[in-house]
Structure formats: C-alpha cells, structure tokens
Amino acid sequence: MEHVLIEPNPPRPERADAARNRMRILEAAARLFAERDPNQVTMDEIARAAGVGRGTLYRRYPDRAAIAAALLDEHERAIQEELLRGAPPLGPGAPPADRLAAFYGAMVKLLEQHAHLVLGTEVGRSRFVTGAYGFWRIHVRTLLVAAQVPDPDRLLDILLAPISPDVYLQQRVNLNYSPERITGALSYLARQITAAPTVEPEP
Amino acid sequence: MEHVLIEPNPPRPERADAARNRMRILEAAARLFAERDPNQVTMDEIARAAGVGRGTLYRRYPDRAAIAAALLDEHERAIQEELLRGAPPLGPGAPPADRLAAFYGAMVKLLEQHAHLVLGTEVGRSRFVTGAYGFWRIHVRTLLVAAQVPDPDRLLDILLAPISPDVYLQQRVNLNYSPERITGALSYLARQITAAPTVEPEP
DNA sequence: AGCTTAAGCGGACACGAAGTCCACTTAAAA
DNA sequence: TTTTAAGTGGACTTCGTGTCCGCTTAAGCT
Incomplete structure (x- = not known):
C-alpha cells in the first residue's frame, strides 16, 4: 500500500481572477487604511474601492482584522x-x-x-x-x-x-x-x- | 457692586424620577457588565433591563463607556x-x-x-x-x-x-x-x- | 389645592454596517 | 468543446445606534 497523498486537502492553485481580485483588495485596503482610521473603514467601502462585490471580499477576509493582518x-x-x-x-x-x-x-x-x-x-x-x-x-x-x-x-x-x-x-x-x-x-x-x-x- | 451669582449656570437639583432612573440604569448596567463582555451589551438591553426607554438612557449616557466610567x-x-x-x-x-x-x-x-x-x-x-x-x-x-x-x-x-x-x-x-x-x-x-x-x- | 412650566420620559423612526445567500459567470481541466 | 466547481456580486436580512418629538409629571408659585 502506497501513500500517494499525504496532504489531507491538496490545495488547488488559486484561479487567475481570484488572484487578481485579491491583489486589488489588498491595494485598495492599504490605501484606505493609510488615509483614515482603519476601524472606520467599512467592508463595503473596501469592496467598492477594489471594484469587487461584497461577497467576493467576505469570501477571503472575514473582517477588517484579517485584511490588516495580511x-x-x-x-x-x-x-x-x-x-x-x-x-x-x-x-x-x-x-x-x-x-x-x-x-x-x-x-x-x-x-x-x-x-x-x-x-x-x-x-x-x-x-x-x-x-x-x-x-x-x-x-x-x-x-x-x-x-x-x-x-x-x-x-x-x-x-x-x-x-x-x-x-x-x-x-x-x-x-x-x-x-x-x-x-x-x-x-x-x-x-x-x-x-x-x-x-x-x-x- | 456685589457678586451674588458666581456659578455661570446654577445647577437645578435633580428631579426625583430622574434620580430613581439613574440608579436603575447603573444597577442594571452593573449586572449586565458583570455577566457578559461589556462591549457586547447593547444600549437597548441596558434600557430594557433598567425598565427605562431608550431616550431616557441616552439623555444621561451617550454610550456604554460613559456608563462604565460612572x-x-x-x-x-x-x-x-x-x-x-x-x-x-x-x-x-x-x-x-x-x-x-x-x-x-x-x-x-x-x-x-x-x-x-x-x-x-x-x-x-x-x-x-x-x-x-x-x-x-x-x-x-x-x-x-x-x-x-x-x-x-x-x-x-x-x-x-x-x-x-x-x-x-x-x-x-x-x-x-x-x-x-x-x-x-x-x-x-x-x-x-x-x-x-x-x-x-x-x- | 390648583396652576404652570420645563425637565424628564419613552417609543417610533431613520440610518448605516455586518454578514449571508444564491443564481450567474468563467477559468481551467478533461 | 464540454464539464465542473471555484469564484463573483449584489440583493436581502438582521441588528445596533442615535435622534426626534409628543406626552407625562415633578416641583415651584400663587
């Protein structure tokens, strides 16, 4: 018996559009955080500034803290x-x-x-x-x-x-x-x- | 010329019902804060626990911080x-x-x-x-x-x-x-x- | 005691943000 | 080209905040 698979969940590579959006989100958030108190920046704002829907944003980052941490x-x-x-x-x-x-x-x-x-x-x-x-x-x-x-x-x-x-x-x-x-x-x-x-x- | 009034705004004594409600609010808030994370306690909850309307609560305390401070x-x-x-x-x-x-x-x-x-x-x-x-x-x-x-x-x-x-x-x-x-x-x-x-x- | 007045009251309301849901789109493997 | 599931986006629900305003009532005055 041979173990071909060691990782429990083989992580699929990130899709191209997903990667693009992730970058957009990070850039937009960085800009917004820099110019204003991060705790006043809403998730909706970040989504709009990144040109991305709310759902897309929440898919990767559950809250502001996660974005800032990234x-x-x-x-x-x-x-x-x-x-x-x-x-x-x-x-x-x-x-x-x-x-x-x-x-x-x-x-x-x-x-x-x-x-x-x-x-x-x-x-x-x-x-x-x-x-x-x-x-x-x-x-x-x-x-x-x-x-x-x-x-x-x-x-x-x-x-x-x-x-x-x-x-x-x-x-x-x-x-x-x-x-x-x-x-x-x-x-x-x-x-x-x-x-x-x-x-x-x-x- | 005699200065009879030194205080710019002679503070009227607190009305009886106001005092009663202030105590109720403080007691209710103390109880709620003790049993749960204070930042999760809503102003509405405090008002209801104190048997007092929202407006009454906000009249004296603009936010949770003010109550906790008191x-x-x-x-x-x-x-x-x-x-x-x-x-x-x-x-x-x-x-x-x-x-x-x-x-x-x-x-x-x-x-x-x-x-x-x-x-x-x-x-x-x-x-x-x-x-x-x-x-x-x-x-x-x-x-x-x-x-x-x-x-x-x-x-x-x-x-x-x-x-x-x-x-x-x-x-x-x-x-x-x-x-x-x-x-x-x-x-x-x-x-x-x-x-x-x-x-x-x-x- | 009755009257007057303004402090006090409380609930309805408008607003804004969070987070979820789901039908549609599209990248990428077969 | 077909298939498939990851990815997308916006509508929707829920919840808390803070304000507004007509009603109530304590307390001073006569």
Whole structure:
C-alpha cells in the first residue's frame, strides 16, 4: 500500500481572477487604511474601492482584522527573519540587554510605519492570539533567560505591553514624542529590566 | 457692586424620577457588565433591563463607556484618595520604589474586581483621555522624579501600559496567572526601573 | 389645592454596517 | 468543446445606534 497523498486537502492553485481580485483588495485596503482610521473603514467601502462585490471580499477576509493582518504579514516576517538570523544586535551574538533594546527599536520602526495597520488588526482582544505576538513573546523570553532574569515568564506580556499600537500612538500623536525618544525610553527599560536584581527574590 | 451669582449656570437639583432612573440604569448596567463582555451589551438591553426607554438612557449616557466610567468612578476616587493621603507605602512616606510597587498592587486589585468595567470604558482610544489616566500619570511621574530616574516623562505611558485591562486579562484569563504573580512581576518592574541606571545617559 | 412650566420620559423612526445567500459567470481541466 | 466547481456580486436580512418629538409629571408659585 502506497501513500500517494499525504496532504489531507491538496490545495488547488488559486484561479487567475481570484488572484487578481485579491491583489486589488489588498491595494485598495492599504490605501484606505493609510488615509483614515482603519476601524472606520467599512467592508463595503473596501469592496467598492477594489471594484469587487461584497461577497467576493467576505469570501477571503472575514473582517477588517484579517485584511490588516495580511498587509502586515510581510513586514512582520522580515523582522522575525532578522531576529533569528540577522546581524547583531538585532540578531544573535550581542548581549541580551542590547538585543532587547534593538528589538524594541525594530518594533518602534514597524509601528512608525504601520501603526494604523496594527491598530486595524485589533478586533476585540485579538492582539494576543496573533501568530506574531507569540513570536515576540518567545523571542523576549529567550533574551530574558539569557540575561538570567528571575522568573522571566511573568514579565513577557508586561514587557510587550508598551509596544501595543494604542500606547505607541498615545505617545506619538497625543503627546507628540519623537520616535527616537520612545526608542530611548524603551532602551532604558530594556537595560534596567535585564540588570542585576536590586532586591533578593523571596526565599 | 456685589457678586451674588458666581456659578455661570446654577445647577437645578435633580428631579426625583430622574434620580430613581439613574440608579436603575447603573444597577442594571452593573449586572449586565458583570455577566457578559461589556462591549457586547447593547444600549437597548441596558434600557430594557433598567425598565427605562431608550431616550431616557441616552439623555444621561451617550454610550456604554460613559456608563462604565460612572460605575468605575467611586473605586478610582478611593484609590486616588489613598495615594494622596493614605498610609505608606501606598500613600506618602515610603521610598519611591515601594510606593510604585504599591501603586501597581492597588491597580491589580482594582483590575481584579473590575477589569470588565475598565474594558467597558474603552471605546476607541478613549483610555488615555480619561481623567483617571491623567491622575495615574501624574502620580507615577512624582515617584520617578523622587527616585531620580532620568527623563521620567518618556517612561510614563510605558509604565502604565502593563495595567491596561486587556493586558491584565491576557495574563489573568488566557494565561491563568494569579493576581499575586502579576503583582510580583510589576513589583520587579517597579524596583528595576527606579534603581540606579546601568549605563550613563547620552552626553 | 390648583396652576404652570420645563425637565424628564419613552417609543417610533431613520440610518448605516455586518454578514449571508444564491443564481450567474468563467477559468481551467478533461 | 464540454464539464465542473471555484469564484463573483449584489440583493436581502438582521441588528445596533442615535435622534426626534409628543406626552407625562415633578416641583415651584400663587
């Protein structure tokens, strides 16, 4: 007996018109998201801007968040690649404190360009279930372990909280802080958190 | 010439039926918010649960956020009072590191009881424009100044980010961390951030 | 007590967005 | 060319929001 088929559902290649429409949708959505608060952009608008029917849009993307996630995907992948195999201090080789600071720097750069999009991906509590969030989490964990921070797990979500899109926009837009200033603050946080503990942990 | 009237609009006392309905609304909303995700509770539901018409509800509260804010108000006031005039380490008198840790502890306690409500107050980016947020901000600033942290302002929103309701619920519900563990992590953060800087600031 | 007035009330209504459904079209394999 | 099913698009249903306006009633005045 021979297993010719291993994949449970052999994925048919995408049809030509489907691919064309997918591109149209992504382009139209990118444009709309850029010029306005993504959460105010309606699915209908995106469909019309893409020259596509509602049904077509919903076929692939169940909501705005899915579209924003698709648009964000490549940028996030690029950073993930650099974290794993790029040059220090972002990639391996530098001390944990420097790498953590560099990670924050990369996230600020990402947010500076695409904060709208990241905000657009947030539907309810969705941020934490994204694949990307899990990746950042693991990365930070590795760095904290390397820095010998006690009980690193409890700190992960706390350290990722400041790079949520709304906190970033609060600092950037409402308070008019420069990206450099925010990066500086996060570097400070990175160094202080990876420094030797000031008090002994409970016995 | 004598100023008899200083207040520009002498506020008439609330009418009896109005007061009664306000209480009904608050009670009904508290119940609904407690048993379900506040953002899924509709204004119409609240009105019906309170035995009140839609118009009556909208007269006082323009949206869910306003109701949640009203419900939260007293609790937040209580904490603010303690921060200003309570016993150390929450109130004045203790070292800044301890006070910051105590502040985090108080916020965890608040979130533990009313995370739903705090979540309910969030409509769009509203969190940062609340009066309470401004208060926490000033308080933390005072502590950082006392601890001689360099350029404290840049750190304020970063240090408040971990006590946003969604980050708290992510740790508490999704990850099943105990409140004590979260408090512990935040205490660690408080101590490390107020400790002497590990590297010199830029010249 | 009766009268007056405006705050308060509540339900009907208009509007807009979400999401579904299904008959038609068309790419691509046979 | 025929076949087939993926793909399309727009009409339709459902649901929540917020407003509007005629009626009710608390409370001040005489």
